Amino acid sequence: MHVAIVTFDGFSEIDTFVALGLLNRLEDKGWRAELASPAAYVTSTNGVTVQAQRPLEFANDADVVLFGSNMYARALSSNSALLDRLTLDPLRQTIGAIGSGSLLLARLGLLGTMPACAEPAVRPWLIEAGVRAVDEPFHARGPIATAGGRLATVYLAAWVIARSAGSDAAASALRYAAPVGDEDRFVAQVLDALRPYLPDAGH
Amino acid sequence: MHVAIVTFDGFSEIDTFVALGLLNRLEDKGWRAELASPAAYVTSTNGVTVQAQRPLEFANDADVVLFGSNMYARALSSNSALLDRLTLDPLRQTIGAIGSGSLLLARLGLLGTMPACAEPAVRPWLIEAGVRAVDEPFHARGPIATAGGRLATVYLAAWVIARSAGSDAAASALRYAAPVGDEDRFVAQVLDALRPYLPDAGH
Numbered sequence: 143m144h145v146a147i148v149t150f151d152g153f154s155e156i157d158t159f160v161a162l163g164l165l166n167r168l169e170d171k172g173w174r175a176e177l178a179s180p181a182a183y184v185t186s187t188n189g190v191t192v193q194a195q196r197p198l199e200f201a202n203d204a205d206v207v208l209f210g211s212n213m214y215a216r217a218l219s220s221n222s223a224l225l226d227r228l229t230l231d232p233l234r235q236t237i238g239a240i241g242s243g244s245l246l247l248a249r250l251g252l253l254g255t256m257p258a259c260a261e262p263a264v265r266p267w268l269i270e271a272g273v274r275a276v277d278e279p280f281h282a283r284g285p286i287a288t289a290g291g292r293l294a295t296v297y298l299a300a301w302v303i304a305r306s307a308g309s310d311a312a313a314s315a316l317r318y319a320a321p322v323g324d325e326d327r328f329v330a331q332v333l334d335a336l337r338p339y340l341p342d343a344g345h
Numbered sequence: 346m347h348v349a350i351v352t353f354d355g356f357s358e359i360d361t362f363v364a365l366g367l368l369n370r371l372e373d374k375g376w377r378a379e380l381a382s383p384a385a386y387v388t389s390t391n392g393v394t395v396q397a398q399r400p401l402e403f404a405n406d407a408d409v410v411l412f413g414s415n416m417y418a419r420a421l422s423s424n425s426a427l428l429d430r431l432t433l434d435p436l437r438q439t440i441g442a443i444g445s446g447s448l449l450l451a452r453l454g455l456l457g458t459m460p461a462c463a464e465p466a467v468r469p470w471l472i473e474a475g476v477r478a479v480d481e482p483f484h485a486r487g488p489i490a491t492a493g494g495r496l497a498t499v500y501l502a503a504w505v506i507a508r509s510a511g512s513d514a515a516a517s518a519l520r521y522a523a524p525v526g527d528e529d530r531f532v533a534q535v536l537d538a539l540r541p542y543l544p545d546a547g548h
Binding site for chain 1: 357358359361362363365366367369378379380386391392393394395396398462463464480481482483492493494495496497499500521522523524525526527528531
C-alpha cells in the first residue's frame with residue numbers, strides 16, 4: 143500500500159507526522175507512507191522545513207491519499223493550477239482529510255453530500271464551500287473520511303489501516319503509539335469510535 | 346521561553362512534532378520550540394529529512410530541553426563526543442524525554458534516582474543504564490520528566506507549559522490539539538495525570 147500524505151507549505155506538523163508515524167508501522171506488510179509535495183522542500187506552519195519524498199502527482203497513483211490541515215487551506219482550495227494536478231479516484235483510492243484539509247476534498251468534489259468534521263475556526267470556510275460541518279472527531283462514508291482536531295489524525299490513520307489491513311493491524315499500530323500503561327483503554331476508545339465506519343460493521 | 350527539541354538522525358516523528366506543535370501554541374506568550382541538531386539536516390526513523398533550526402548547542406542555552414525517542418538511542422547514549430557537547434542544568438532548565446530519549450537523560454546524569462517511563466522495548470536498555478523503568482505514561486521529579494509511548498508526548502508538552510505558564514495555558518494548548526467534540530474529556534484526562542507533578546499540587 144502506497145500512502146501519499148499531501149503536504150503543502152503551511153502544513154500542520156501534528157496532522158502530517160502522526161499519520162506518517164502510524165501508517166509506517168505497517169512497513170512489514172508492505173505499506174509506505176510518504177510526503178507528496180509540489181516542491182522539493184515545504185515549510186510547516188511553525189517554520190520547520192521538510193524535504194518532500196514524492197512529487198504531488200504521486201497522490202494520483204497512491205492507494206491512500208491524506209490531506210492534513212494547513213494554515214493556507216483556504217487559498218490552496220482556490221488554487222486551480224495546483225489542484226488540477228490532482229486526479230483522485232474514490233473507486234480505487236481511500237481518501238481522507240483532517241481539519242481544514244477537508245476544504246481541499248470539497249473543492250476536489252470528493253465530499254458529495256457527506257458532512258465533514260472540523261474545528262470551529264474551519265467551519266465557516268466549509269459552509270462557504272457548501273459542506274455541512276459536524277462536531278465529531280471522525281466521520282466516513284465509503285472510501286472518504288474526515289477527522290477534526292489535530293490528534294483526531296489518530297482516528298483517521300487507524301481507519302485507513304483497519305479498512306485495508308483489518309482491525310487487529312489497526313490495534314497493533316495504536317498500541318505502539320499509546321501512552322504506556324494506557325494501551326488497552328486507548329486502543330478500545332479509538333476502535334469503538336471507528337466501528338460504525340468499518341466495512342464489517344454490523345456483521 | 347526557548348525550547349530546544351534535540352533531534353538526531355533516527356528521530357521519532359510523532360514525539361518531535363507533537364511536542365513542537367503543542368509548545369508553539371504559546372507563540373503569543375513569546376514561546377518558540379525549535380529543532381536543535383548536530384547537522385544541518387536530520388532524517389527520521391521513517392526516512393523524512395528535516396532541516397535543523399538550531400545547532401545542537403542551542404540546547405545548552407534553552408529554557409526547556411526535550412529528547413524524543415530515537416531508533417539509535419542506545420548508540421547515541423554511548424557517543425561521548427556527541428553528548429559532551431551538551432551541558433544541561435536542571436537548576437535553570439526544564440528537561441524532559443520520551444521513550445528511549447530517557448536513555449540520553451540517564452547518560453547525561455540527569456535522572457539521579459528517579460524512575461523513567463518507557464515502552465517495554467526500551468526497558469532493558471534503561472535497566473542496563475541503572476535506571477528503574479516504570480509502566481506509567483508520565484513521571485516527573487522537580488524540573489526533570491519522562492513520558493512513555495509516542496502520544497504521551499502530549500503529557501510531557503502539557504507539563505512543560507503548565508509548569509511555566511500555568512494550567513490554563515496548558516488546557517488551551519490541549520484543547521487546540523484535542524479531537525473535535527472530545528475536548529473537555531481530553532483536557533481533563535491529561536491535566537489530571539499531571540496534577541501530582543505540578544508545583545502547586547496540594548495547595
